[in-house]
Amino acid sequence: MNMKLPVLVVVLLAVALASCKKTDDAPTVVQTTNLNVVNAFTDTLNYYVNGTRVNVSSSLYPLGSSGYIGVAVGQQNYDFKRPLSPVVLFNRSLALDSGKTYTLYVAGRSTDLTFTTLDTLQADTANRARIRFVNAAPDAGNLDVMVGDTVKFKVRAFKTATVFLPVNAGLKRIRVYQSGSTIAKIDETRTLIAGRVYTLFTKGKLNGAGDAVLGTGLVVNR
Incomplete structure (x- = not known):
């Protein structure tokens, strides 16, 4: 009985230390860059990444723009939908670098009618x-x-x-x-x-x- 108690204390200390280590791990940092989307088409649009709407403050009306919004760097797939519609009209894959500023232009209802500029x-x-x-x-x-x-x-x-x-x-x-x-x-x-x-x-x-x-x-x- 006297031997079991020290062993139990050691096990509990090990669990506590492991728990502290997990808590102290640094959070994952997601690098972002700035993307503006300009609607040069007749549809009102919203755009999404992994099912999450990016332009949350307002829909993109014809001739309107989202303003520069922070988005994740690297390869991302952007889905475009009309407001209140679950249907994806088209999507566009973008590979964006950190520390840069971009604009994506939407000139029609298909991927080939979209293009980007690097903004200085x-x-x-x-x-x-x-x-x-x-x-x-x-x-x-x-x-x-x-x-x-x-x-x-x-x-x-x-x-x-x-x-x-x-x-x-x-x-x-x-x-x-x-x-x-x-x-x-x-x-x-x-x-x-x-x-x-x-x-x-x-x-x-x-x-x-x-x-x-x-x-x-x-x-x-x-």
């Missing part, structure tokens, strides 16, 4: 705005874009993006042409604020009607 965001320090152009209009062909009278983006194909260029703040006339044409497909005005960083993107189709008509959207990246 730096505000202008000379009381100007910065703007780039992204062609997210699937059938528009190459496009030329003028922002005011100074910024020109030339021969931009579908799924391509320009660099961010500085432009004076204020009300700016924006004209979009098919490359080589002198007749503007889009002629509109936008107000740009000093210190902000913008993405101007096209959406829709050349001969589209209603929500699918060729147009532009403007995203504030910063």
